[in-house]
Amino acid sequence: MAKLNWGMIGGGEGSQIGPAHRLGAQADGNFVLAAGALDVDAEKGRAYAQRLGVAADRAYANWEDMLEGERNRDDRVDLVTVATPNSTHFEITKAFLEAGFNVLCEKPMTMTVEEGEEIVRVAKASGRICAVNYCYSAYPMVREMRHMVRTGQIGKIRLIVTNFSHGHHGDATDADNPRVRWRYDPKMAGVSGQFADCGIHAMHMASFIADDQVETLSADFASTISSRELEDDAMVNFRMQGGTVGRLWTSSVAIGRQHGFDIQVFGETGGLRWASEQPNQVLYTPVGDRTQIMEKGEAGLSDEAARLSRVAIAHPEGFPLAVANIYVDLAAAISGDARDGLPTAEDGLRSMAAVYAAVESAKGNGAWVDARPPMFR
Amino acid sequence: MAKLNWGMIGGGEGSQIGPAHRLGAQADGNFVLAAGALDVDAEKGRAYAQRLGVAADRAYANWEDMLEGERNRDDRVDLVTVATPNSTHFEITKAFLEAGFNVLCEKPMTMTVEEGEEIVRVAKASGRICAVNYCYSAYPMVREMRHMVRTGQIGKIRLIVTNFSHGHHGDATDADNPRVRWRYDPKMAGVSGQFADCGIHAMHMASFIADDQVETLSADFASTISSRELEDDAMVNFRMQGGTVGRLWTSSVAIGRQHGFDIQVFGETGGLRWASEQPNQVLYTPVGDRTQIMEKGEAGLSDEAARLSRVAIAHPEGFPLAVANIYVDLAAAISGDARDGLPTAEDGLRSMAAVYAAVESAKGNGAWVDARPPMFR
Amino acid sequence: MAKLNWGMIGGGEGSQIGPAHRLGAQADGNFVLAAGALDVDAEKGRAYAQRLGVAADRAYANWEDMLEGERNRDDRVDLVTVATPNSTHFEITKAFLEAGFNVLCEKPMTMTVEEGEEIVRVAKASGRICAVNYCYSAYPMVREMRHMVRTGQIGKIRLIVTNFSHGHHGDATDADNPRVRWRYDPKMAGVSGQFADCGIHAMHMASFIADDQVETLSADFASTISSRELEDDAMVNFRMQGGTVGRLWTSSVAIGRQHGFDIQVFGETGGLRWASEQPNQVLYTPVGDRTQIMEKGEAGLSDEAARLSRVAIAHPEGFPLAVANIYVDLAAAISGDARDGLPTAEDGLRSMAAVYAAVESAKGNGAWVDARPPMFR
Amino acid sequence: MAKLNWGMIGGGEGSQIGPAHRLGAQADGNFVLAAGALDVDAEKGRAYAQRLGVAADRAYANWEDMLEGERNRDDRVDLVTVATPNSTHFEITKAFLEAGFNVLCEKPMTMTVEEGEEIVRVAKASGRICAVNYCYSAYPMVREMRHMVRTGQIGKIRLIVTNFSHGHHGDATDADNPRVRWRYDPKMAGVSGQFADCGIHAMHMASFIADDQVETLSADFASTISSRELEDDAMVNFRMQGGTVGRLWTSSVAIGRQHGFDIQVFGETGGLRWASEQPNQVLYTPVGDRTQIMEKGEAGLSDEAARLSRVAIAHPEGFPLAVANIYVDLAAAISGDARDGLPTAEDGLRSMAAVYAAVESAKGNGAWVDARPPMFR
Known part of the structure; x- marks a missing residue:
C-alpha cells in the first residue's frame, strides 16, 4: 500500500x-x-x-x-x-x-x-x-467484547458499569498548577471538568461495546476540592435505548488510582470485564460457569481483534498501539475499506450531548434528562 | 477468662x-x-x-x-x-x-x-x-483503615466509593428458585431487594471507616430481570454529615463477580483500597507518593488490628474469623471491656433508614432525600 | 458427635x-x-x-x-x-x-x-x-487439585514447580535476633535451615497433589547472609517415582515476599496453579483452552473439597481453618471414619529423608541422591 | 534528526x-x-x-x-x-x-x-x-531496576530468581507440528531446546539488571514429552562473578502460563519484582518496610527509564515498544550518542557459552561448570 x-x-x-x-x-x-x-x-x-x-x-x-x-x-x-x-x-x-x-x-x-x-x-x-x-475502543480485546455482544455470546445486555478514575488531581496544594487548574475553570474547560475530560471516554466505551446509545441520564457532580468551580468527581446513571442500565463513575481525586478505566458488561447469559491497565485480557463468565481468562492473540478470536493485534499471545500491546489502531482504521477507510469500529463525528456529538445533559441533571439534583443530541431524538 | x-x-x-x-x-x-x-x-x-x-x-x-x-x-x-x-x-x-x-x-x-x-x-x-x-467491619485491616482515618493519616475524607456486587442471581432461568425468588418479592423481602441484602453492608462499611454518618442520598434502582418486583441492581449516591461524597453500587446480576465487596476511601492526603476477597491487604497511597501494600500482621499496625488477628503476617484469615471477631468484641463487652467497633442497634436502625430513603428516592426519580432515622435528625 | x-x-x-x-x-x-x-x-x-x-x-x-x-x-x-x-x-x-x-x-x-x-x-x-x-494440604482447593489429579483431569503429571519463599529473615542487621538466628545454627536447627523449615512443606505438597513420592533429588544450598552456617536459600530439583520432574525453590531472604508458597502442576492434558496467599482459588487450564478460575465453594467440586469448606463461595477461608481441617480429619479418624488425606508419620519420615538427601547433594555439588527413607527403598 | x-x-x-x-x-x-x-x-x-x-x-x-x-x-x-x-x-x-x-x-x-x-x-x-x-532489557522499568541496582538502592545483590515459562508446546498431540517440532530437534535447533530459546532471555536479564556476569552453573534438563530429543524444561542454578546466587527455570510445557517471564532480585537492603506480562510496574520492597508499586512514568524515575517511555503514567506500553527501544538506542549509537544498555555481541556470546555449559552440566548430572566464554575467563 x-x-x-x-x-x-x-x-x-x-x-x-x-x-x-x-x-x-x-x-x-x-x-x-x-x-x-x-x-x-x-x-x-x-x-x-x-x-x-x-x-x-x-x-x-x-x-x-x-x-x-x-x-x-x-x-x-x-x-x-x-x-x-x-x-x-x-x-x-x-x-x-x-x-x-x-x-x-x-x-x-x-x-x-x-x-x-x-x-x-x-x-x-x-x-x-x-x-x-x-x-480505547481500538484495543483488540475491546473490539472482541463488542464482537461477542453483537454475536449474542452474552445475551441481551442488562447492565454496564464503567469507571474512569485517577488521583492525579488529588493534591489540593497542586491545585494552582496551570496544567491542573484549567480543567476546573469554566472559562477554559467549558461546562464540565472531569466528566468531559475522562467520563466521556467511559460513556463512549459503553456505547461502543453495547452497540447501543445512551438515551437518558441522571448525574451527581462534586467538587471535592472546594476551590474548583467544575466537578472533579461525577457519578452518572444512564439508560440506553435498548433498555440497558448504566453506571459510570469518574474521578480525578481517587488518590492511588493511576489510570482506573475499566468496564463490566453483564448480559442475560454472561459477563465481561476489562481494565485499561491490563488491556490484553478480558474476563469472560458464562452464566452458571467459571470465569475464563481471554488473551489477546489466542486462537479463535474475531477477525476484528486479530487484525488489530501485532505480536503473539501474551506479548503485551499497550496504549500507543491502540492509538495506532485508530490510524490503521483510518488508513483502511481512506483507501475505501471502511470498518464500522472507527469513532466518528456522531460519537463526538453524542459525547457533548451527554456532557450537557449531565451538567443539567447535576444542577437539577439528579433529575433524569434526555442525553441525546436534538438531531437524533 | x-x-x-x-x-x-x-x-x-x-x-x-x-x-x-x-x-x-x-x-x-x-x-x-x-x-x-x-x-x-x-x-x-x-x-x-x-x-x-x-x-x-x-x-x-x-x-x-x-x-x-x-x-x-x-x-x-x-x-x-x-x-x-x-x-x-x-x-x-x-x-x-x-x-x-x-x-x-x-x-x-x-x-x-x-x-x-x-x-x-x-x-x-x-x-x-x-x-x-x-x-465485615471486624476484619483486622478494616479496623486498621478506620484507625488511619481517625488518626488523620489520609486527612479529611473527600470521597468514598464502595461496591457490593455478585452474579449469583444473574440466571433468569433460576429466578423461580425459592432461595433466589424471595429476595425480590416484597411480601417476603420488604421494600428493597439487593440494596437491603448487600448494599447496607457497604453503607455500614462506609460509615464505619469514615467514622461519620450518611445524611442524604439519591438512588437509582433497576430490576434487570423483569419478573422481579424489587431491585436486583442499585446505585446510591450519598453525602455524609461531614461532607464526604459517597458512591455505592450493588448488584446481584453481575455475572462473574463472586463476592465483589470493596471500598475505596479518598482523603485530602491519601487513599485507601480494600476488597473482601483479599481481606488481609490494604492498598495505601499517600498523596503524591507510591502505593504501598499493607499486610495484616505487619509491624506497626494499630492495637485494634493487632488484637483481631490470630496468625502471622501473610497467613490469610478469612470471613469466618471476621465473624469470630464480632464475638471477640462481644465477649469483651459482656465482660465490661467494651470497644467502640462493635456494630450496634443504632447501626441497624441507620441501615433501615437508608433502605427506606433509597426506595423513596428511586421512586422519586433520584430525588435527594434525608437518609437519617427521624430520631437522629 | x-x-x-x-x-x-x-x-x-x-x-x-x-x-x-x-x-x-x-x-x-x-x-x-x-x-x-x-x-x-x-x-x-x-x-x-x-x-x-x-x-x-x-x-x-x-x-x-x-x-x-x-x-x-x-x-x-x-x-x-x-x-x-x-x-x-x-x-x-x-x-x-x-x-x-x-x-x-x-x-x-x-x-x-x-x-x-x-x-x-x-x-x-x-x-x-x-x-x-x-x-496446607488441608485447604479445600488443595484437596480439589489432588482429586483432579487422581481422576485424571490433567492427565499424567509431567512437571511440578513449587516455591516457598519469604523475606522475613532478609535483614542482616537482624541476624542476631534469637527468633531468627537459631534457624541457621546447626546446634539448634539440625542439618538444614530454610529447606527443613519451609521447603518440606512444599515438597509434601508436591507429593500430596501428585499422589506420588520423591525418589531422587539434586540440591543447591546457599547462605546468602554469610554469618549463617545453614542455608537461607535452596533450590531442589527432584524426580518422583512416576517420573514427574520437580523444581522446588525456597528462601528466607526474598525481601518483599510475604508467604510466597505456591505450586504449579503440569500434566499431559492440563495445568493447575495455586498460591497460599489466595488459597480459595485455583487456576485450571485444559490444554489448548483458556484458563479458568476455580473458586472454593463453587458447584461441582469434589466431596473432599466441599466437606472442608465452611462458608459460601468467595467468602474467603484462611490459614487457621486449614489447620482446623487437619483436626476435622483427626476427629473423623479417631471416630473410625478415616480419610486418606491426613498427613501421617510416613510423610514426616519422607520429609526428613528429603532433608538429609538435600544436604548430602548440596555438599556434593548437586549430585543426584536417593531421597527415599531406607525403609521405603 | x-x-x-x-x-x-x-x-x-x-x-x-x-x-x-x-x-x-x-x-x-x-x-x-x-x-x-x-x-x-x-x-x-x-x-x-x-x-x-x-x-x-x-x-x-x-x-x-x-x-x-x-x-x-x-x-x-x-x-x-x-x-x-x-x-x-x-x-x-x-x-x-x-x-x-x-x-x-x-x-x-x-x-x-x-x-x-x-x-x-x-x-x-x-x-x-x-x-x-x-x-526485554529495553523495557523502561527494567532499565529502572538496573539503575536502582547500580545506585545501590537495594544493596549488594544476594539472589536472583528468574523464570521464563509458557505452555504453548505442552500439547503432545501437536508435537509433530513443524512450528513446534524443530525446536526439539538437534539437527535444526542445535544443542539445546527451551533453554536456548527462552532461558537465555532470562539469563541475559539477570546479568543486565545485576550488572554482573554468570560465572558457573549447574543444570537439570528434562524432555517431559518423550518424543523430544532436546529439553522442553530446564532448571539452571548459577553463581555470578560478584557472588550472587541465581535460579532460572524455563519451560514450554507449563500449560496455562502464557508469557511467564519474570524476575526477582533480592539485595541486602531491598527486593525488586517484575513480570513481562505487566511490564509497566515494578514491586519494590525496602528491607523491613512495605512493598511499593512503582509505575512507569511516575515522577522521579531515572533518565534512562524516562527517555524510553513515550506516554504518561499508567498508559501501558508493551512488547513492540520494548523492541522499539532497542532501535532508539541503536539510532543514538549510530549517531554517536551510545548508551551502555544496548545488548551487544558480548551478550550474544555469553548466552551461547551458558547454553553449552548448561548442556554439559545437564549431561553430567548437574555438575557445576564454568559458564564463561573462553575468551573472558
Whole structure:
C-alpha cells in the first residue's frame, strides 16, 4: 500500500498528545508526516516540524496557512489530525472538512452540542471522514467484547458499569498548577471538568461495546476540592435505548488510582470485564460457569481483534498501539475499506450531548434528562 | 477468662448462617453453646441442638420457650444470637432485650424504621448490648483503615466509593428458585431487594471507616430481570454529615463477580483500597507518593488490628474469623471491656433508614432525600 | 458427635503455634482442651492451661507428668498435639504413641531419618494415629487439585514447580535476633535451615497433589547472609517415582515476599496453579483452552473439597481453618471414619529423608541422591 | 534528526518477527526501510519489500546480493537487522560487520561458542555496532531496576530468581507440528531446546539488571514429552562473578502460563519484582518496610527509564515498544550518542557459552561448570 500523507495541527514539542499521534500514525508504516502546524509559536512549530522530517514549505505557521497551502496541492495530505486546545477543535475541524480533507479530531470534538451537530452535518455534506480519537475502543480485546455482544455470546445486555478514575488531581496544594487548574475553570474547560475530560471516554466505551446509545441520564457532580468551580468527581446513571442500565463513575481525586478505566458488561447469559491497565485480557463468565481468562492473540478470536493485534499471545500491546489502531482504521477507510469500529463525528456529538445533559441533571439534583443530541431524538 | 454461655435462635441444620455463627462464637474459646431454638421444626431443632452439645432441657422448641426457660436460670445465656428469617428479627430481639439478655442480631435488624427506633430505645432502656452482625467491619485491616482515618493519616475524607456486587442471581432461568425468588418479592423481602441484602453492608462499611454518618442520598434502582418486583441492581449516591461524597453500587446480576465487596476511601492526603476477597491487604497511597501494600500482621499496625488477628503476617484469615471477631468484641463487652467497633442497634436502625430513603428516592426519580432515622435528625 | 478430649504439649502463652492449634481444634466444636503441658516454665504453663479452661489436675508441669497423669484416666485425652521445640518432637511423640495415644506432631516430626523410621514403626505397632501438621494440604482447593489429579483431569503429571519463599529473615542487621538466628545454627536447627523449615512443606505438597513420592533429588544450598552456617536459600530439583520432574525453590531472604508458597502442576492434558496467599482459588487450564478460575465453594467440586469448606463461595477461608481441617480429619479418624488425606508419620519420615538427601547433594555439588527413607527403598 | 536507512534480512510476509522489527524501527521515526532481503523465496521477498516501500533496486533476492548491492552505495543502510533462521545468523552477521555495516542480530547470535567469539572479534575489529535483540532489557522499568541496582538502592545483590515459562508446546498431540517440532530437534535447533530459546532471555536479564556476569552453573534438563530429543524444561542454578546466587527455570510445557517471564532480585537492603506480562510496574520492597508499586512514568524515575517511555503514567506500553527501544538506542549509537544498555555481541556470546555449559552440566548430572566464554575467563 502506498503511504498516505499526513498532516498534524498541534502536538508540538513537549506536548503529551503529539508523540502518541506520531507513533500511532507511523507505527504501521501507513502514514508519512508530510505537513504540520504544530505550535502556537509559529517559529517553534515550523522548526520542530522540519526536525520531524516535514519539508520547509509544508511546515506551516498556523492552521489557516496550512489549509491554504495544502488545499491546492496534488499531493495534499490525506488526513489531518487536530490536536490543538479543546476550544479550537470545532473551527479547525469544520474548516478542513469543508475543504475536503479527512480529519481525526482529538476529543472533545466541540465545546457545545450545537457545534457538534454542525460538524456532523458538515462531515456528511463533505463525504469525508471525520473521526474522533476515542482510542480505547481500538484495543483488540475491546473490539472482541463488542464482537461477542453483537454475536449474542452474552445475551441481551442488562447492565454496564464503567469507571474512569485517577488521583492525579488529588493534591489540593497542586491545585494552582496551570496544567491542573484549567480543567476546573469554566472559562477554559467549558461546562464540565472531569466528566468531559475522562467520563466521556467511559460513556463512549459503553456505547461502543453495547452497540447501543445512551438515551437518558441522571448525574451527581462534586467538587471535592472546594476551590474548583467544575466537578472533579461525577457519578452518572444512564439508560440506553435498548433498555440497558448504566453506571459510570469518574474521578480525578481517587488518590492511588493511576489510570482506573475499566468496564463490566453483564448480559442475560454472561459477563465481561476489562481494565485499561491490563488491556490484553478480558474476563469472560458464562452464566452458571467459571470465569475464563481471554488473551489477546489466542486462537479463535474475531477477525476484528486479530487484525488489530501485532505480536503473539501474551506479548503485551499497550496504549500507543491502540492509538495506532485508530490510524490503521483510518488508513483502511481512506483507501475505501471502511470498518464500522472507527469513532466518528456522531460519537463526538453524542459525547457533548451527554456532557450537557449531565451538567443539567447535576444542577437539577439528579433529575433524569434526555442525553441525546436534538438531531437524533 | 471463664467461658460465656451462648444461646442461638435459628441457624438450624443446613442453614448457611448457623455454621458461621457457631464457628465465630467458638473459635476463640470464649463462648459455649448452652441453649438453642434452632429450627422452625421444633423436633428437628431440639435434636440438632443436642447433637451440638446443648443439654436436653435447654434445647428449646421455639424462641418463646427459650425466653421463658432461660430468663430465670442462674446460668442463663450471656448472649443470644438471632439468626432467624428477617421478618422475625424485630420481635425476638426486642423480647430478649426486654428480658435483660445481650443480643447479637443478624442483619437486617428490623423491617421498618419504626421498629429500628423501637429497638434502639429498648436496648438503651435495658442497658444490654444489642449488636448487629455487620461482620465485615471486624476484619483486622478494616479496623486498621478506620484507625488511619481517625488518626488523620489520609486527612479529611473527600470521597468514598464502595461496591457490593455478585452474579449469583444473574440466571433468569433460576429466578423461580425459592432461595433466589424471595429476595425480590416484597411480601417476603420488604421494600428493597439487593440494596437491603448487600448494599447496607457497604453503607455500614462506609460509615464505619469514615467514622461519620450518611445524611442524604439519591438512588437509582433497576430490576434487570423483569419478573422481579424489587431491585436486583442499585446505585446510591450519598453525602455524609461531614461532607464526604459517597458512591455505592450493588448488584446481584453481575455475572462473574463472586463476592465483589470493596471500598475505596479518598482523603485530602491519601487513599485507601480494600476488597473482601483479599481481606488481609490494604492498598495505601499517600498523596503524591507510591502505593504501598499493607499486610495484616505487619509491624506497626494499630492495637485494634493487632488484637483481631490470630496468625502471622501473610497467613490469610478469612470471613469466618471476621465473624469470630464480632464475638471477640462481644465477649469483651459482656465482660465490661467494651470497644467502640462493635456494630450496634443504632447501626441497624441507620441501615433501615437508608433502605427506606433509597426506595423513596428511586421512586422519586433520584430525588435527594434525608437518609437519617427521624430520631437522629 | 460427642466432643473429643484434647491435650496439648507446648504452645504456651505468647507462642505463635499455640493459638493456631487451639483455634484449629476448637473451631468446629469437635475437641475440648482437657489437658496440657504448655510451657517449659511449669508454673506458667499450668496457670495458662487453667485460664484456657483445663482442670487444675490436668494442667501438667511437663509432658512426662502429662503422660503419667493421662495414661490411666478413663477420660484420657483422645488426641495429643505436640507443639514443642523441634528437637523434642521425636521423644514425646514416641512416648505418647507407645502409651496408646493418638498424636498430631508439628513438623519436623524428627531430627533424623532414623528417628523418623522409629516413629513409623512405633505408630504402626501401636495402631494409633500419628499425624504430622502439613496443614496446607488441608485447604479445600488443595484437596480439589489432588482429586483432579487422581481422576485424571490433567492427565499424567509431567512437571511440578513449587516455591516457598519469604523475606522475613532478609535483614542482616537482624541476624542476631534469637527468633531468627537459631534457624541457621546447626546446634539448634539440625542439618538444614530454610529447606527443613519451609521447603518440606512444599515438597509434601508436591507429593500430596501428585499422589506420588520423591525418589531422587539434586540440591543447591546457599547462605546468602554469610554469618549463617545453614542455608537461607535452596533450590531442589527432584524426580518422583512416576517420573514427574520437580523444581522446588525456597528462601528466607526474598525481601518483599510475604508467604510466597505456591505450586504449579503440569500434566499431559492440563495445568493447575495455586498460591497460599489466595488459597480459595485455583487456576485450571485444559490444554489448548483458556484458563479458568476455580473458586472454593463453587458447584461441582469434589466431596473432599466441599466437606472442608465452611462458608459460601468467595467468602474467603484462611490459614487457621486449614489447620482446623487437619483436626476435622483427626476427629473423623479417631471416630473410625478415616480419610486418606491426613498427613501421617510416613510423610514426616519422607520429609526428613528429603532433608538429609538435600544436604548430602548440596555438599556434593548437586549430585543426584536417593531421597527415599531406607525403609521405603 | 535525519532519518537513518535501515535494511532487513529475513522477516518476510507471515513471519512473527518481521512486524515486530518494522514497528520497532519505525515507531519513533528514526529509521526508514531502505533495503531488504526478506524471504528465502527471492521473488516473494522482493515483491514484499517493494510493497513495504523499498525501491525495486534495493529489494534484494538474498543477503549476498544485498551485501554487494549496499556496500558501495553512498546512501547505504546505516543498520542491518538479521532476522533469518538461527543457523544463518553467524554467517550473515559476520559478513555485514566485515563490510562495515552496523548489525542488529536476532538471538541466538550464533550456534556455537566459537562462532560467538568470532563475532566478538570481528565486531571489535570493524568498529561497528553489533547488537543482539535481548529486547526485554529495553523495557523502561527494567532499565529502572538496573539503575536502582547500580545506585545501590537495594544493596549488594544476594539472589536472583528468574523464570521464563509458557505452555504453548505442552500439547503432545501437536508435537509433530513443524512450528513446534524443530525446536526439539538437534539437527535444526542445535544443542539445546527451551533453554536456548527462552532461558537465555532470562539469563541475559539477570546479568543486565545485576550488572554482573554468570560465572558457573549447574543444570537439570528434562524432555517431559518423550518424543523430544532436546529439553522442553530446564532448571539452571548459577553463581555470578560478584557472588550472587541465581535460579532460572524455563519451560514450554507449563500449560496455562502464557508469557511467564519474570524476575526477582533480592539485595541486602531491598527486593525488586517484575513480570513481562505487566511490564509497566515494578514491586519494590525496602528491607523491613512495605512493598511499593512503582509505575512507569511516575515522577522521579531515572533518565534512562524516562527517555524510553513515550506516554504518561499508567498508559501501558508493551512488547513492540520494548523492541522499539532497542532501535532508539541503536539510532543514538549510530549517531554517536551510545548508551551502555544496548545488548551487544558480548551478550550474544555469553548466552551461547551458558547454553553449552548448561548442556554439559545437564549431561553430567548437574555438575557445576564454568559458564564463561573462553575468551573472558
